[in-house]
Amino acid sequence: MDDQYLDAFIRESEEAITDLNNSLLDLEADPDDQAAMDQIFRTAHTLKGNFGAMGFEDASDLAHAIEDLLDAMRQDEMAVTPERMDLIFAGVDTIEVIVREIESEGESTTDTAETVAQLRAVLEESDFDSESGGAPDPAALGSSDSAVDGDDGAAADGDDAPPVENFDVSADDAEGRVVRADVSVGEGDMLGVDAMLALDRITATFDLLDADPGREAVESGEFEDTFALALDAPDADAAAAELDAIGAVEDADVVDVTDALAGADDGGADESDAGDADGAGDGGGPDPAGDATPAAAGDDDGAHVDEIKSVRVDVDQLDDLHGLVEQLVTSRIKLRRAVETDDLAGASENLNELDKITANLQNTVMDMRLIPLKKVVGKFPRMVRDLSRELDKDVEFTIEGEDIELDRTILTEISDPLMHIIRNALDHGIEAPAEREAAGKDPTGQVELRASRERDHVIIEVEDDGAGLDVEGIERKAIEKGVRSSDEIEAMSDSAIYDLVFHPGFSTADEVTDTSGRGVGMDVVHDTVTQLDGSVSVDSEPGEGTTVSLRLPVTMAIVKVLFVEVGDEEYGVPLKNVDEITRTSAVKQINGNDVIKHNDDIYPVVDLAERFDVPGTHAAADAEGAETAATDGGEPADGDAAGAVASAGSDGATGAVDAAGAGGDEGMLVRIRESERQVALRCDQVNSQEEVVVKPLEGILSGTPGLSGTAVLGDGNIVHILDVVTL
The missing domain is CATH 3.30.70.1110 (Histidine kinase CheA-like, P2 response regulator-binding domain)
Structure with a gap:
């Protein structure tokens, strides 16, 4: 079987299964939803046809049985009941297992006979003719x-x-x-x-x-x-x-x-038409060897989203890509001729042309990698339905912003963290119906996943209206596990205490359950998001609920950075995080801490030499100079050339670097955008800006505070890229 066709079949089947699950949830919530019923029937029919066309007859028979049962409901011959919906969901789960087997092994060994027999048996029960309510004779x-x-x-x-x-x-x-x-x-x-x-x-x-x-x-x-x-x-x-x-x-x-x-003198039957028959759907007894057990609702893998292996590309994007490649080939030929003829002026012109073409090519390819969030979150409604039933809780789950797009790699990596967050909201956040009623709440809990775009970042929030985080419980566990001392706990704000849930092995669950409480999960969320150059935070109100927020870059890998020197070392600061570059003469001290003032706001100064323990740097001299400035209490002189604003991503950034010069012995300050973190970074001097390919840190360096990855420069040197949020 052609791998290309098999891969297309698998991807289409995965999408159909997700659509089928969500439409079934809509029907279960409103049995009179005719639009959901029509969509369900079309999807089931497509699955049946695709399995049959690819030669997977057992799966086709199962999809056919599901289709027939749905058709009976569609024709008002059978009522939509929880028991029948459970059986249909179990059938869909089995189809999903079959698709995974086909993807990994090229075939399926799952026996569908028992599930098909169960579906056929239910189908033969046909509840009523709608007038009398009695079963037909x-x-x-x-x-x-x-x-x-x-x-x-x-x-x-x-x-x-x-x-x-x-x-x-x-x-x-x-x-x-x-x-x-x-x-x-x-x-x-x-x-x-x-x-x-x-x-x-x-x-x-x-x-x-x-x-x-x-x-x-x-x-x-x-x-x-x-x-x-x-x-x-x-x-x-x-x-x-x-x-x-x-x-x-x-x-x-x-x-x-x-x-x-x-008696007719005719030829043989057209076997091709006979082959169109879907086969007798025998309602015989189940095969004792049959296994119709669906994926367990409590299994973490139940809602796991595999690596996204394909993307849908707009034809216009392909045309743009083709045009850019043509330009690239032409420019390459012109450049080679210029080099061969020692035409330096022509070579320089061609290099500029290549720079523009590759920039456009980069943007086009990066856009092609963007995939809607629904590719991941589409499976979550079914997970919430199964898990809430397992926990005997009533939960309404809503999704907003599922069309927001993210890079394929980022989307793949955040699927499991999002699943952990939602599972925790159901298990620890949402209370049991009786408990909610006793607290004056609606017995049905609310969990909402929201996504929004902010410039070059996407914010994903998971909010529940449950009991909220138990501050005292977190404090007690933190002390018991040695995460923080009692003195440190007393000095911490509630927000800082909430963030302790991201500490490895930290859990307030009193017992291990299939849902959560293993002491893992939220630390995985933090590590994964951090490795993606993102951040995660928690906000909670006792008795009213909890919100977990993820801030993620839309794309990764290629980043424009500002290079700064600290002693003999060089670091890269993502230019999108930079707001302004000034000299260290602007530094003052408040309560013994170095700060700068901007628009009446105070920005703490982080000395990169001290933070990364860079030997032989300006740190000691700057500290002495800062004390003198604090004693004088002077404001920085207006009009200093080093006060030029370096707008991230604009040509002004380069001008600011040039105006600042090498920075002399004073050093330089790089003020970070307030939206990222209200802080200024002290370095020896600011150099150029350049686009680099960022590789995330791996192994023991993974998750190092203040570092998001490394980049290899054109001369072969490796530069660390700073994470200004965790610095």
């Missing part, structure tokens, strides 16, 4: 006043020749009798869809030998009033009874045509 079906009349079966024995001339089938093609059924599905607006539903139900019971017009034409609605089917059935009466029980069939005339076909 199968014995009476054959003698009903419907146009499907068993007496029509006698037509084969009459004088009139049965109409068989348009069927390419022989009597030998059937194990039983060949019957012709002229089927009507009414006069709806969606004739093809109605016919498709009828065919699917019919072929679940009988093998389809031929159709007039062909099956494809029938499912496209290309027929007038009725279409004819040649079916393999025990007899005409049995076929009439079964067709009468199918809600999608308005009426049908059934005739046994076996003898007529036997």
Whole structure:
């Protein structure tokens, strides 16, 4: 099997499963939601067809059984009940397991027989005819006043020749009798869809030998009033009874045509049409070896999102990419000729042209890597549904901003952290219904996931209206585990205490459960987000709920940085974080701490030489100079050339560096944007700005405070990139 087709099949199946789960949740919340029901049916039908086309018959049979049960609900033949929805969800889980097996092994070994049998058994229960509420009497079906009349079966024995001339089938093609059924599905607006539903139900019971017009034409609605089917059935009466029980069939005339076909001098049956039949959906007993157990709701992997291995690209982006590659090839040829002819002016011009082309190429490729957040969070509603049932809690889960886009790598990495946060909100945040009512709350808890874009960052918040964080419990656990001393705890603000939940191994759970309480989870969230050059914080109000906020870059890897020198070492500061560059003459002291003043706001000064213990630097001299400045109490002189503003990402940044010069013995200050962190960084001098490829820290260096990664420069030197939030 072609790997390309298999990969496309897997990705489409994954999306269909997510859509199916979410539509099923909508239907479960509102059984009268016809739009959800139609979407569910279309998705299940697509899954069935795709599995069949790829040759995975067991999965196709399972999707077919789910489709039939949903169709019975759609036709008001069966009620939407929690028990039936549980069975459908279990079937969908099994389909998901099959897709994962196909992806890893190329085939599936999961036996679907038991689940199919359970679905078929439920389907045979058909609750009611909607008028009387009573179950239809199968014995009476054959003698009903419907146009499907068993007496029509006698037509084969009459004088009139049965109409068989348009069927390419022989009597030998059937194990039983060949019957012709002229089927009507009414006069709806969606004739093809109605016919498709009828065919699917019919072929679940009988093998389809031929159709007039062909099956494809029938499912496209290309027929007038009725279409004819040649079916393999025990007899005409049995076929009439079964067709009468199918809600999608308005009426049908059934005739046994076996003898007529036997006497006709026709060729063999068109096996291709017979192959279109979906096979008899036998309602036989379950296979004792069958395993229909779905993925456990309490399993962490239940909502795990695998690495995103494909993206959908707009055709316009591909055209842009193709055009840029053409320009790149042309510019490369021109540059080579200029070098070969020693045309330095031409080479310089071509280099500038290449710089513009590669910048556009970079932007186009980075945009192509952006994927909507819903690719990850689409699976969360089902996880919340299963977990809240497991915990005996009522929870309403909503998502806002799922169309916000993030880089593929970032999106893959944050899927598990987001899942941990939501699980914690359900387990520790949301109270039991009785407890909520006793506190004057709605018994149904609320959990909301919100995403918004702020310049080149995305903010993702998970908010619940539960009990909030237990400050005293966190303090007690922190002291017990030796995370902080009692004196340190007393000096900490509530916000700082909340952040202790990110400490490795920290958990306030009294016992280990399948949901949480293992002492892992929130520390993983912190480490993962930090490695992505992001930040995470917690805000909570006792009795009112908790909000966990993740701040993440939209893209990563290629970053424009400002290079600063500290002694003999060089560091890179992401230019997007830089607001202004000044000389250290602006430094004053407040309570013994170095600070600078900007727009009436106080910015603490972080000395990079001291923070990273860089030997032989200006740190001692600057400290002495700062004390003198603090004694004099003088303000920095207005109009100092070093006070030029370096706007991140603008040409002004370069000008500021040039105006500042080397900085002399005073050193330089890089003031960070207030939106990132209200702080100024002290260094020896500020150099140039440049785009670099940032590699995250790995191994024992992973998660080092103040560092987000490293970059390799053109001369081969390695430079550390600063994380201004954790510095």
